[in-house]
Structure formats: C-alpha cells, structure tokens
Amino acid sequence: MVAQRIAVVGAGYVGLTTAACFARLGHDVVCTDVDEAKVDALSRADIGLHEPGLARSVSNGLRAGKLRFVHGAPAELSEVDFVFVAVPTPTGHDGAADLTAVEAVLEQAGDRLSPDCVLVIKSTVPVGTISRITALARCPGVAVVSNPEFLREGHAVEDFLHPQRVVVGSEDEAAARRVAALYAGMDAPTLITGSASAELVKYASNCFLAMKLSYVNTLAELCEELGADIGDVTQGMGLDQRIGATFLTPGPGWGGSCLPKDTQALLATARAAEVDFSLLDAAIATNDRQAHRVAAKVRAAAGGSLTGVPVGLLGLTFKAGTDDLRDSPALAVAELLAAEGAVLTGYDPSATADRCAGPVCVVASPYVATENASVVVVLTEWPEFAELDWARMACGGRPVIVDTRDLLPARKVREAGLRLISMGKPGQEQRHHCE
Known part of the structure; x- marks a missing residue:
C-alpha cells in the first residue's frame, strides 16, 4: 500500500477515529479542528472520550509521526491527496440537517486544495449536498465524494478497521475508486455508487434501525397486555x-x-x-x-x-x-x-x-x-x-x-x-x- 497524504477536518468522534485509523493503516494524516484547546489536548494524546482503542491509536500515530493535530485550516491542505470533512451537522429549526459547519469548511479551505485532491464528505448530509458542493467548488478539478460513516460509539475503532461495508458515492467514478482504495485490504464489500445514493444509504440505515426499535418497544407493551x-x-x-x-x-x-x-x-x-x-x-x-x-x-x-x-x-x-x-x-x-x-x-x-x-x-x-x-x-x-x-x-x-x-x-x-x-x-x- 502506498501511503497517502490525508487531512481530516473535525476532531469529534468520527473525525478523530478516521484520522487515527488512517494513520494506523500507514497513511500520513493531519487532523484539524477549530477548538484550539482540543487540538492541544489531542497533541498530547488526551482524547477526552470514552472510546475503546482510540486513545492508543492516537498515541501510536503521534509517536510514529503518522498523525498530527493542528488548529484551523492549515497551509498543508494544499499538499494533501484527500481532505475528509467530518464536522457536525446538527438538526436545524425545521428538522433538516444544519450544514453551517460544512459550508464553513468549504469557505475556509476550498481555494487551498490542489486540483488533484479529492474532497470527501464523511459528515452525514442531506441528499443532494455532494452535487451542490461540486457545483459550488472553488477549486476546478477537485472531485467531491460521499463516504458516509457507519461507526458505533463504543466500537468506533473496531468498526473502522473491520467495517461491514464501505460506501463511496460520486459522479466522478475515478475519484470514488481512489477513495475506495484507501480501504483496500479490509474484508468488507464496497459499494461504489452515485452521490445521492451514498448520502441516502446512511439515513436509510439509521432510520430503519430507529423504526425497528420503536416497533419492538410497542411490541413489548403489547406483550404486557397479552x-x-x-x-x-x-x-x-x-x-x-x-x-x-x-x-x-x-x-x-x-x-x-x-x-x-x-x-x-x-x-x-x-x-x-x-x-x-x-x-x-x-x-x-x-x-x-x-x-x-x-x-x-x-x-x-x-x-x-x-x-x-x-x-x-x-x-x-x-x-x-x-x-x-x-x-x-x-x-x-x-x-x-x-x-x-x-x-x-x-x-x-x-x-x-x-x-x-x-x-x-x-x-x-x-x-x-x-x-x-x-x-x-x-x-x-x-x-x-x-x-x-x-x-x-x-x-x-x-x-x-x-x-x-x-x-x-x-x-x-x-x-x-x-x-x-x-x-x-x-x-x-x-x-x-x-x-
């Protein structure tokens, strides 16, 4: 495997796990966050999260020189092969996902990316976001790809390194395959599809699980009555x-x-x-x-x-x-x-x-x-x-x-x-x- 240069924007559960695990796989990773205090703590391998195996992966990555943490949008973004966006998309006032943080990343980093870079959206975003980002991209030639995460809290490292599936979506198939190649060697089926389908897979999966749980809770109530x-x-x-x-x-x-x-x-x-x-x-x-x-x-x-x-x-x-x-x-x-x-x-x-x-x-x-x-x-x-x-x-x-x-x-x-x-x-x- 050829080591790739990867930037991860956002050092929450998803971003930190993504950065630490890609470093563990041998890639050169820089993880950036707007919270300077968090960056300082992470640079000392103080992750502040209860997540089995994550602190060790961060510590090993730092010690091996494969993982760094920086504040803001660093100049290094112009030198990487992939930029993974893993910032929060909370619920807005109308129930839709609030893309303010994603849009801020594009505003700050968009014109720093090299034409050969692939912009990968890890954040959970509504269907159509990748197409909109691609249309608004400020760097000609930069491909935008959806690569939704399926990490369970408490099992995030395990789920990243041993995924049940890898989903990559883009209208640029060559860019999608470049992203899929980062997961080479993992014994998991890989789905390469369009961006809208990839975006919907994440929502469809989580909502199906929610409906299954609601069904079982209602069934439990019925059991008590019967x-x-x-x-x-x-x-x-x-x-x-x-x-x-x-x-x-x-x-x-x-x-x-x-x-x-x-x-x-x-x-x-x-x-x-x-x-x-x-x-x-x-x-x-x-x-x-x-x-x-x-x-x-x-x-x-x-x-x-x-x-x-x-x-x-x-x-x-x-x-x-x-x-x-x-x-x-x-x-x-x-x-x-x-x-x-x-x-x-x-x-x-x-x-x-x-x-x-x-x-x-x-x-x-x-x-x-x-x-x-x-x-x-x-x-x-x-x-x-x-x-x-x-x-x-x-x-x-x-x-x-x-x-x-x-x-x-x-x-x-x-x-x-x-x-x-x-x-x-x-x-x-x-x-x-x-x-």
Whole structure:
C-alpha cells in the first residue's frame, strides 16, 4: 500500500477515529479542528472520550509521526491527496440537517486544495449536498465524494478497521475508486455508487434501525397486555434470517447523537420531496412516548406518586460503552421523573461522580445511588449491572426494581426479596424476606 497524504477536518468522534485509523493503516494524516484547546489536548494524546482503542491509536500515530493535530485550516491542505470533512451537522429549526459547519469548511479551505485532491464528505448530509458542493467548488478539478460513516460509539475503532461495508458515492467514478482504495485490504464489500445514493444509504440505515426499535418497544407493551414474554417473542423473530436478532431489545427509547438527528433529517427530506413517510413519522412519535411509558412504570412502582420519592438510576448514557449523554433516553426519563417531584441519584460507569447530569446527582457507586431509593431504575444496558449484589441491595432499602433494558437476572433479583418490573414481561413479581 502506498501511503497517502490525508487531512481530516473535525476532531469529534468520527473525525478523530478516521484520522487515527488512517494513520494506523500507514497513511500520513493531519487532523484539524477549530477548538484550539482540543487540538492541544489531542497533541498530547488526551482524547477526552470514552472510546475503546482510540486513545492508543492516537498515541501510536503521534509517536510514529503518522498523525498530527493542528488548529484551523492549515497551509498543508494544499499538499494533501484527500481532505475528509467530518464536522457536525446538527438538526436545524425545521428538522433538516444544519450544514453551517460544512459550508464553513468549504469557505475556509476550498481555494487551498490542489486540483488533484479529492474532497470527501464523511459528515452525514442531506441528499443532494455532494452535487451542490461540486457545483459550488472553488477549486476546478477537485472531485467531491460521499463516504458516509457507519461507526458505533463504543466500537468506533473496531468498526473502522473491520467495517461491514464501505460506501463511496460520486459522479466522478475515478475519484470514488481512489477513495475506495484507501480501504483496500479490509474484508468488507464496497459499494461504489452515485452521490445521492451514498448520502441516502446512511439515513436509510439509521432510520430503519430507529423504526425497528420503536416497533419492538410497542411490541413489548403489547406483550404486557397479552401475557406474552417479549424475550421469547423476539428470540423467535430473530431466528428468521430476514429479520435478524439485532435491535430487537426493548428499552427506554432510542437516542444518542445519530438516530434522533437522522430521523428528523430524513423526514424533512421526504417532506421537501412531497413524499409521505408516515411510517418514519410514527416511529418518532412512538419513541417520544416511550419515556412517558417508563415514567408511568416508575410512578406505579412508587405507589402512584413520585413527590419526594428517592429514585436511584443505573445508567445515564444513551447506551453502554460510551460516555455520551447527548439525547440520552435515560436523561429524558430522568427529566420526567424530576418534574413529578422525584429525588434522583444516579450512577453510570462512564460518568464523573459528584456532579449533576440534568436533574440527577451523580455518585461513584451503584450501591450509593440505590441505598436509600424506593425505586431503582435500570436505564442503560451496562453489563456490570447484571452482576450487582442484589442481596446487599435488598437489605439496604428493599427498593422496587424497574428494569427498562431487560438486563437483570430475574431469578436472582426476586430471590433476593426484591420486586422486579421489566419491559414486555408477563406478571412475575415475588417477594422474599432478607435474611
């Protein structure tokens, strides 16, 4: 493999992972960001993220001289073969993606690029963005390519180095193949297509997963009404290869930095194209109701009122394996509980103790979070929660456990003398005395 000169603009989850992993593959990478303090920290290999393997990849890249971090739009942009744009595209006031950061990159860097450079958009952008950028490009000869990312927080390095697929889209096929060649040697199917199709693949994938989760959460509610077990139902569904076993676990709702943003953006795109995408609209509405459904379970567990009730929360991040609190369904539930007067103490393996996350006082131990609680709510699927000493918890305050992730070992919890309320399970509450 011939080492390429790559610039990555944006040092967030996607940009930093892209830069570190390309350096790991032997390319010469410069990563730039507008946050000078972040650049200084990254230059010391202080990544400030809970992302397995990423700090080590950054450190190794710096030490090998394959990775550098700089502030702003450096002169080196004129000397690279590829510029990857990985800046945020948050939800705008109308639900569509806000491309302000992408446009700022083009404004600052556009006239610095050499004619042989390929401009690669990693940011999630609406369909038609690549075509618009190509038309507005200030450097004749610079090809613009879509190369959407499919990185899961908590697995970003693994997903980059061992992708399930590589998607590259452009009307300039030669440029698209140059980008695809950067991933040579990875055992993954590569799709080279037009820019509009590549842009839509990312939205279509995330929105399908969101709809699948909303479907399962509604199915769990139906199971409770009919006396069925959601675990058995989804196990039977998942054995069908057309459906698959992933994203079939009920929970407090979906969140994070991607699904809420991308569902809104695709819905806005559909409306602009005058396409009725009521299926996606319903999935979003279902997810909005899910936090209220969880809050109702907690209220019922507390006896009908949450005023002054101490509630312990286990898990605050939007999913296990990350420290990301953005659009966390756990915090959405916490806000509803606090609005009803609950006193919230929480623990998360990745959250700093002795601070607040919204209305939650964060502590350093799951036992501290739950020792005086009347109700304990499991909100994030951290595996360690399944290994807690439930007998110790029962002797401390005998709380009711609301497990929104169906994570806990039901038999052990009930044998410890605790009442367990799960998602999508038939009535199975038992009480035992603490020895």
